[in-house]
Amino acid sequence: MGAIIEVDHLSKQYASGTKALDDVSLTIEEGEILALLGPNGAGKTTLISIICGLVVPTGGTVRVGGHDIRTDWRAARELIGLVPQEISLDLFETVENSVKFSRGLYGKPADPAYVEQVLRSLTLWDKRKAQVRELSGGMKRRVLIAKALAHKPRVLFLDEPTAGVDVTLRREMWQVVRQLRADGVTIILTTHYLEEAEEMADRIGVIDKGQLQLVRPKAELMGEFGCKTLTIELDQPLTALPETLQGRNLTLSEDRQSISYDYESRAGRSGIGRLLADLSAAGVSVRDVSTRQSSLEDVFLNLLEDKA
Amino acid sequence: MNWQSVRAIYRKEMMRFFRTLTQSIASPVISTTLYFVVFGAALGNRIQSVEGIDYGAFIVPGLMMLTVLQQSVANASFGIYFPKFSGTIYELLVAPTGWAEVVLGFVGAAATKAIFVALLILGTSFFFVDIHVVHPVWMMAFLVLSAIGFSLLGFIIGLWAKNFEQLQIIPMMVITPLVFLGGAFYSASMLPPFWEGVAKLNPVLYLISGFRWAFFGLADVPVGVSLVAVAIMIGLCMALIRWIFYTGWRLRE
Numbered sequence: 001m002g003a004i005i006e007v008d009h010l011s012k013q014y015a016s017g018t019k020a021l022d023d024v025s026l027t028i029e030e031g032e033i034l035a036l037l038g039p040n041g042a043g044k045t046t047l048i049s050i051i052c053g054l055v056v057p058t059g060g061t062v063r064v065g066g067h068d069i070r071t072d073w074r075a076a077r078e079l080i081g082l083v084p085q086e087i088s089l090d091l092f093e094t095v096e097n098s099v100k101f102s103r104g105l106y107g108k109p110a111d112p113a114y115v116e117q118v119l120r121s122l123t124l125w126d127k128r129k130a131q132v133r134e135l136s137g138g139m140k141r142r143v144l145i146a147k148a149l150a151h152k153p154r155v156l157f158l159d160e161p162t163a164g165v166d167v168t169l170r171r172e173m174w175q176v177v178r179q180l181r182a183d184g185v186t187i188i189l190t191t192h193y194l195e196e197a198e199e200m201a202d203r204i205g206v207i208d209k210g211q212l213q214l215v216r217p218k219a220e221l222m223g224e225f226g227c228k229t230l231t232i233e234l235d236q237p238l239t240a241l242p243e244t245l246q247g248r249n250l251t252l253s254e255d256r257q258s259i260s261y262d263y264e265s266r267a268g269r270s271g272i273g274r275l276l277a278d279l280s281a282a283g284v285s286v287r288d289v290s291t292r293q294s295s296l297e298d299v300f301l302n303l304l305e306d307k308a
Numbered sequence: 309m310n311w312q313s314v315r316a317i318y319r320k321e322m323m324r325f326f327r328t329l330t331q332s333i334a335s336p337v338i339s340t341t342l343y344f345v346v347f348g349a350a351l352g353n354r355i356q357s358v359e360g361i362d363y364g365a366f367i368v369p370g371l372m373m374l375t376v377l378q379q380s381v382a383n384a385s386f387g388i389y390f391p392k393f394s395g396t397i398y399e400l401l402v403a404p405t406g407w408a409e410v411v412l413g414f415v416g417a418a419a420t421k422a423i424f425v426a427l428l429i430l431g432t433s434f435f436f437v438d439i440h441v442v443h444p445v446w447m448m449a450f451l452v453l454s455a456i457g458f459s460l461l462g463f464i465i466g467l468w469a470k471n472f473e474q475l476q477i478i479p480m481m482v483i484t485p486l487v488f489l490g491g492a493f494y495s496a497s498m499l500p501p502f503w504e505g506v507a508k509l510n511p512v513l514y515l516i517s518g519f520r521w522a523f524f525g526l527a528d529v530p531v532g533v534s535l536v537a538v539a540i541m542i543g544l545c546m547a548l549i550r551w552i553f554y555t556g557w558r559l560r561e
Contacts, residue, residue, distance in 0.1 A: 052402045056556045074310075074404040082402050088395030092327065093320075104316025105403035147399070 004030040004079075004155055004186050005051065010060035012046050012210075020046040022210040023060070030154070033177070033187045034215075035197035037300055038207035044190040045085065047207065048157050052082045064155065078106060081153030085160040085190075087140045091133035095124055098132060099146045106151035118146050122176060138169040145176065156180060158189040162196060174200055194300055198222075206303060213303065222293070229292045230261040230272060235285035242282040248275065313405040317413025318420075321387050325421050332421070333428060336375055340429045343371055344436040347493055358495050359526050364437035369520040370492030371433070372426045376451060377458045377487055377512065379425050381479045384418035384462030389475050392466070401560060407553030411546070415463055419455035426451055439523070446531075447522035453538045454515045458483075460545035467552055467559065486512040491520075496528040511537055 005028040012021040021043045028034050036044045049055040051062050053069060053076075062069045067076035090098060099115050119125040122142040127135060132143060141161065148156060158177070162170040170193070177200055181187055191197055197204055198218065205215040214221075237256040248271070251260045259279075263270045279286060325332055347367050358366045388410075391397040400410055433439060441447050462479075469475040490512030496504050507513055508529065518534025521527035527534070552559065 054398060054401050054560060056560050074406075077402060077404040080402065082398065084395070084398055086395050088398060090320075090391075090394065090396055092324075097320075097323070101316050101320050102399060102403075104319075105313045105399060105405055107310040107312040107404060109312060 002030060003027045004065055005188075006061075006063045007047070007051070008061045008063075010047070010050060010062060011058050012043075012050060012055060013058045019210050021050070021057070024207075024210070024212045025060075026205065026212060026215060028155075028186060028188060030186050031181070031184055032202040033181055033189070033200050034203050034205060035201035035218075036188065036190045036205045036207060037194065037197055038190075042207045043210040044207050045159055046210075048082070048159055048188065048190060052080055052157060053077055054082075078151070079154045081148035081151070081156045083141075083144045083148045083156065083158045083161055085163060087137070087144065089132045089140060089143060092131055094129055094131055095119065095135070095143055095146070096128040098143060099150050102147040103150035108151050114152070115150065118149050121179065122146050138165055138172075141165065141169075141173070142176075149180075153185065155186045155188065158187060160190055160192065162191070162193060170196070206300065227262055227264050227298075228270075230263065230270075230275075231290050231292070232259045232261070232276075232279070232286055233288040233290075234258060235287045238284065242284065244278055244282055245275075250275075310405055310409050313403060313409045314412045314416070317400075317405075317410065318417045321383075321414060321417030322420065324387075325383075325417070332425065336379075336425045336429055337432050340371060340375075340432045341436075343367070344433070358498070359524075361524050361526070362437060365433075365439045366495075366520075366524075367493050368430065368433045368437065368439055369523045370487075370516055372429050372451070373454060373490075373512075373516045373519050374487045374492050375429055376422045376426045376455050377483055377515075378479065379422035380418055380455050380458035381462035381465065381483055383421050384415055384459040385466035385469065385475055385479070387414045387418055388463055388466035389469050392469075393472075397559070407550055410553070411460070411463065411549055415456060415459040418459040418462060419452065422455040422459065423451055426455075441523050442525045443522040447519065450515065450519040450522055450534070450538070453535075453542070454519070457515075457538050457541040457545065460542060460549065464545060464548055464552070467549070467557075470558075486510055487516075489513075491516050491528060495526075511541065514538070 005026070007024055007026040007028075010021055010024045011019070013019045024043070024047060036047065038044050046055060050057045051064065051069065053073060062076075064076040065079045067073075067079075069076045093101070096115065096119070099118065100110065103111070103115065116125065119128055122145060124139065124142055124146060127139060132140060135143065145158075145161075161177075162173050165173070174196070177187060177189070189196070189200070201218050203215060204218050204221055206213040234257055238252060238259075239256065241250060241252055241259070249262050251262075252258075253260065261272070261275060263272070276286065276289075344364065347363075349364075357363060388397075391400065430439075461483075465475065465478050489507065490510045491507065496507045496513060496517070499507055514529055514534040514537035517528040518531050518538070521531050521534070551557075
């Protein structure tokens with residue numbers, strides 16, 4: 001599949017002088033899920049806002065489906081759906097009317113069958129006649145998604161879609177997002193939950209201080225920046241690491257019942273075999289071993305620390 | 309032109325009006341009745357007629373125009389301010405909907421509501437005074453143009469306002485005084501020459517004068533001047549709104 005969004009040397013400086021985006025270039029492929037990560041104020045929402053037409057850039061260009069967002073904005077915006085970070089809804093409107101209104105704004109004629117399909121897919125059909133104010137927070141978020149999908153967008157932006165929602169609902173939302181991707185919708189999400197990006201994204205972009213630090217396939221990023229930890233449970237506590245094991249990136253736990261060993265997950269030789277042999281030679285008896293892959297959170301923090 | 313979006317915005321705004329229909333109808337009817345009691349019955353005993361027209365009938369165009377201007381400004385300003393306040397304006401800004409569609413939807417709905425209420429006042433006035441409209445087509449033309457002009461002004465106020473206080477301040481401090489000083493309840497010719505000259509600096513005088521001409525065939529200023537005044541107002545407001553949407557001032561900041 002080809003590129004659906006092409007961001008070229010995009011910049012945004014606010015009237016206050018704050019530089020929210022600094023020469024950002026990015027290509028998003030059709031059908032992928034891209035997660036944008038970054039600390040607060042990094043520029044994630046500004047980037048999304050410019051692509052969607054909420055903020056005017058001070059430099060650079062954006063094309064959506066080949067249409068420039070400034071000169072061919074109608075065609076560009078027809079392809080986009082946005083789920084904002086805040087729950088911004090007319091509380092006195094019914095769920096069904098709210099979705100129909102969104103469809104109308106995009107110039108689409110009434111299509112009750114499609115609206116029903118969207119509401120059913122988001123388990124909102126039973127609430128279609130309810131006023132938005134009667135819904136729970138989770139349902140309101142789903143209404144926002146339904147509104148964003150009302151005109152069948154090819155690209156869906158989710159700005160912190162699960163901020164402040166409980167774990168159950170978060171997993172429900174992930175399911176919805178996966179289904180949308182299966183339907184061919186390109187998804188760009190910003191999130192503070194690294195677990196969310198790790199769970200769903202095909203590629204991950206990291207923004208910091210208005211600059212795009214990197215964009216990589218998730219697996220590649222995890223492999224390159226990630227490391228594994230081998231935890232060795234001991235039969236008997238050790239008073240100290242044997243001298244033959246010094247200088248090997250080993251850490252004895254506080255209770256002295258286990259040793260942890262950090263190693264690069266992509267390294268050709270992990271050194272685990274040698275370590276276990278040396279432990280045996282030193283008379284250390286092993287009860288159990290386990291490994292843990294570093295999370296995206298660890299990767300993200302490492303990355304930002306390296307750039308600092 | 310995205311006509312579906314115009315229809316969607318217009319329909320949504322009108323539904324808001326119908327949700328509070330009792331309030332929308334009862335309030336102007338009660339106010340008008342009170343105006344007739346105070347101005348018609350009380351003052352009418354002292355001012356028998358103005359330029360040969362029964363005073364009770366004379367104030368009907370002014371009352372209607374007062375309502376049209378207040379309702380137009382209030383409906384249009386609130387209509388666009390509320391989405392800004394609640395955050396739902398993002399939908400309008402990310403949709404393939406241009407300034408013309410947004411204006412047609414919001415201003416069209418605000419003007420419709422104002423005209424509806426004004427006609428309701430005209431209907432109510434039949435219970436109190438004997439009134440006959442000399443130029444009904446021109447009466448409707450002035451009504452529609454004034455409603456559009458002041459709905460556009462209200463729309464600008466709604467775009468400009470950053471809080472509810474700002475939303476209220478121009479209608480309260482500028483529009484209502486201009487209507488009262490614009491000859492809603494008297495003819496400018498009743499004023500001393502100096503104040504008559506001052507009154508003619510008030511743009512609302514031209515609207516009320518033209519509107520009153522449509523009712524009785526009498527005007528403080530030539531009807532053509534009244535029409536030009538409304539056209540200029542509409543043109544200026546449209547140009548300003550287009551500039552706001554083009555630059556994103558207070559919208560895409």
